[in-house]
Amino acid sequence: MxxxxxxxxxxxxxxxxxxxxxxxxxxxxxxxxxxxxxxxxxxxxxxxxxxxxxxxxxxxxxxxxxxxxxxxxxxxxxxxxENKSDKENKEEKQDRIQKGEGIVIKPVYKEKKLNDMGENSETMKIKSEKKEHEESRKLDKKTKKKEKKNEEKEIEKGQKEREVAVKPTMRIEIYYEVLCTDSRNFIMRQLTPAYEKLKDILQVGLVPYGKAETQEKNGKVTFDCQHGPRECEGNIVHACVTNIIKDEAKQIAIVHCMIDRNEQPMVVGKKCVEKHGEKWESISSCVTSDKGASILKHMGEMTHRLKPGVTFIPTITIDGSQEDQKHILLDFHKVLCKRYKGPRHPSC
Known part of the structure; x- marks a missing residue:
């Protein structure tokens, strides 16, 4: 088998x-x-x-x-x-998109986004640098403006110092009496016109005392003046004006106004002081108080310190010198121009 x-x-x-x-x-x-x-x-x-x-x-x-x-x-x-395969792929892709799948970030888009971010970053950097540059320019501009201002101040200061050096002032002191005819003539005809022309190179001090005498009894100061008690009262009014009113030009203008008619010192004093825009109350208070007498006493001490002593009123000193009194009384402006040590003045 x-x-x-x-x-x-x-x-x-x-x-x-x-x-x-x-x-x-x-x-x-x-x-x-x-x-x-x-x-x-x-x-x-x-x-x-x-x-x-x-x-x-x-x-x-x-x-x-x-x-x-x-x-x-x-x-x-x-x-x-091939068409069937493409169709199947397309349907599969749509199914995946509906299910939340298949959402792909393309590298090109991402790169573009990154490039945009890079460009934005670069733009911000440029803007920041531009802003810093503008702020720096503003600071530089402010600094330069400040430096220019300081330089202008320094130049102005230097010019003023040079002007002081180039244009020295002369110290003028007028020793006078309010009721003295010669004093009146000198102030009105010589001092005022010369001052108006040369005030930028002059420093003027008014000393209204003259040949008066100062007496003190029991702490009280009295004066004995060459032209009587009315002159002493007028001298005190002038002394208070020169002490209270600081503007030199106004001092000379008020004294010029008062000495023209100084027989009634308080009346003419009020009129002239108010005429030039000052308050008479402060002057009147000075005259009627011990302050006025104290100021006039000081004026007397200044007058008695003169060397050589006073022999004629008015006596005028130029930088402390009494030289050439005769020509001073006749043509004060001419003497000032002659004795000025700075550059020739335009009015000379």
Missing amino acids: DMGGGRLIRMMILVLVMVLVWKIWDYSSLPVLEPPSFNAEISKGISSSKLQSDQEQNSVLQAPVDEEHLLQETRPTTHKL
Whole structure:
């Protein structure tokens, strides 16, 4: 039984081998087909029924087969498969998008975003530098403006110092009496006109005392004047004017006004002081108090210190010197121009 079974198996194997050999020989007799080229243009208008029929004919492996015809019929199948694959991929992609999958950030977009951020950063940096530059310019401008202002102040200061050095002033002191005719003539005809022309180089001090005498009894100061008590009263009014009113030009103008008619010192004093815009109350208070007597006493001390002593009223000193009194009384302006040590004055 075993022998019979083995013989049957060997017979079946032999038959299979013969069939296989016959098939191989049959296939080898078929023409060799080149693989289809996808670069050629795909034919149009091939129906799906014809494609199915051609596929069935190809499956039977009929011989002989036209190569070009087979190629043309094979290409639509490939194109259809590719279209189907693309369609399936597209549907799959849409499904993934609906499910929240497949959202891909393209590198190009990311790079562009990064570039935009870089550009923004660069722009901000440029704006910051520009702002700093503008602030620096503003500071520099302010500093330069301040420096220019300081330089102008220094120049102005230097000019003033040079003017002081170039235009020295002369110190003039007038020792006079309010009821003295010579004193009246000198103040009105010589002092006032000369001062109006040369006031920028003059410093004038008025000393209304003359040849009076000062007496003190029981702490009270009294005066004995050359032209009587009315002159002493007038001297005190003049002394208070020179002490209270600080404007030198106003002092000379008020004294000029009063000495023209000084017989009633308080009346004319009020009129002249108010005429030049000053308050008479402060002057009147000075005259009627001990302050007026104290000021006139000081004027007497100044007069008694003169060397040589007073022999004629008025006596005028120029920088402390009593020289050339005769010419001073006749032409004060001319003497001042002659004795001035600075550059020639325009009025000279």
